[in-house]
Amino acid sequence: MKAIVFAQTGGPDVLALADVPKPEPRAGWVLIKNHAIGVNFADTRFRQGTYTVKPKPPDTPGMEVAGVVEAVGDGVTDVRPGMRVAAFTSRAYAEYCVSPAFMAIPLPESVSFVDGAAFLIQVLTAYHALHTMDTTGPGKSVLVHAAAGGVGLAAVQLAKAAGARVFGTVSSDAKAGLAKEAGADAVINYAKDKFADEVLRLTGDRGVDLILDAVGKPTFEEGLRCLAPFGHIVTYGRAGGAPDPLTISALSPKSQKVSAFSLPTLTRGFPDKTRESAERCFALMREGRLKLHISKTYPLAQAAEAHRHLESRESTGKLILLP
Numbered sequence: 001m002k003a004i005v006f007a008q009t010g011g012p013d014v015l016a017l018a019d020v021p022k023p024e025p026r027a028g029w030v031l032i033k034n035h036a037i038g039v040n041f042a043d044t045r046f047r048q049g050t051y052t053v054k055p056k057p058p059d060t061p062g063m064e065v066a067g068v069v070e071a072v073g074d075g076v077t078d079v080r081p082g083m084r085v086a087a088f089t090s091r092a093y094a095e096y097c098v099s100p101a102f103m104a105i106p107l108p109e110s111v112s113f114v115d116g117a118a119f120l121i122q123v124l125t126a127y128h129a130l131h132t133m134d135t136t137g138p139g140k141s142v143l144v145h146a147a148a149g150g151v152g153l154a155a156v157q158l159a160k161a162a163g164a165r166v167f168g169t170v171s172s173d174a175k176a177g178l179a180k181e182a183g184a185d186a187v188i189n190y191a192k193d194k195f196a197d198e199v200l201r202l203t204g205d206r207g208v209d210l211i212l213d214a215v216g217k218p219t220f221e222e223g224l225r226c227l228a229p230f231g232h233i234v235t236y237g238r239a240g241g242a243p244d245p246l247t248i249s250a251l252s253p254k255s256q257k258v259s260a261f262s263l264p265t266l267t268r269g270f271p272d273k274t275r276e277s278a279e280r281c282f283a284l285m286r287e288g289r290l291k292l293h294i295s296k297t298y299p300l301a302q303a304a305e306a307h308r309h310l311e312s313r314e315s316t317g318k319l320i321l322l323p
């Protein structure tokens with residue numbers, strides 16, 4: 001089968017189309033014919049060798065797909081050949097992939113393969129940052145950094161659907177329009193304005209209850225400055241570099257808390273909770289309260305181009321590869 005392979009870590013140019021053996025599902029796993037493949041920021045880190053999971057070159061990036069189950073390994077009963085699924089996997093940039101059966105989520109007929117491949121990682125990260133790590137709801141305020149990105153646009157819509165007041169930060173005016181369309185009450189261009197000053201101004205100096213921060217170094221400390229008493233920063237990435245170490249006592253004057261979310265904690269350890277939250281988000285899509293923004297699709301062979309676009313900070317929403 002065709003797959004994207006890199007023989008050494010490095011820039012997007014290391015990604016090349018190659019012929020590799022088609023994988024086989026071992027006991028408890030399923031083989032999926034990929035119809036659409038999600039591109040995630042973490043894939044660019046994996047390619048560079050700076051992600052928590054280290055590549056073993058020659059290796060293949062990719063963590064999520066949507067497609068049709070072609071075969072199942074011994075002991076798999078709840079997932080059958082022919083089923084449409086979205087799945088957490090590895091080596092997804094290929095024509096086929098294998099996934100543990102419990103990580104293959106049935107895809108409703110109403111959800112296309114492209115939307116299915118845009119759903120699992122970004123939507124569920126946003127959902128659990130808001131609702132498992134915190135208790136977002138009416139009367140609460142949320143600041144979403146990189147609000148026009150994949151997780152960002154999902155977080156803005158899910159926080160609005162929960163009844164919260166939502167602020168977003170973005171690095172361009174074009175992105176601001178998109179975050180506004182997704183429902184943000186106010187959007188701050190943090191390339192031009194000091195976002196903490198703006199948030200304090202917009203909240204009458206109180207600050208926000210929750211900040212979703214996957215930018216890191218440029219935003220974390222300023223985030224603490226515009227966090228309300230008893231407020232919470234959920235960190236879940238560091239697209240702009242790791243923040244400086246935190247002195248815990250800095251949190252005590254306003255009784256604040258900082259936590260770190262990682263989706264694999266959920267998907268590997270809590271499959272029932274993962275499925276339940278996916279069903280809840282699929283329902284929001286059916287109701288038109290959650291729309292996935294697919295900004296660009298690329299043929300599989302152009303994976304390097306997709307990575308370049310994601311790393312350029314020009315991309316919005318989700319990028320998809322089509323095998």
Ligand SMILES: NC(=O)c1ccc[n+]([C@@H]2O[C@H](COP(=O)([O-])OP(=O)(O)OC[C@H]3O[C@@H](n4cnc5c(N)ncnc54)[C@H](OP(=O)(O)O)[C@@H]3O)[C@@H](O)[C@H]2O)c1
Nearest residue numbers: 041146149150151170171214236237238239240261262263
């Ligand atoms: N913890 C988890 O389990 C988990 C799961 C999924 C994603 N994540 C993390 O969530 C973040 C968003 O992921 P995504 O796939 O949805 O990507 P994305 O938000 O679509 O793209 C990354 C965005 O980060 C912002 N950014 C800020 N500084 C940047 C820099 N120096 N270089 C590149 N981008 C920068 C950019 O938005 P602006 O230009 O508007 O600043 C950029 O568009 C990533 O950090 C990712 O690693 C974590």
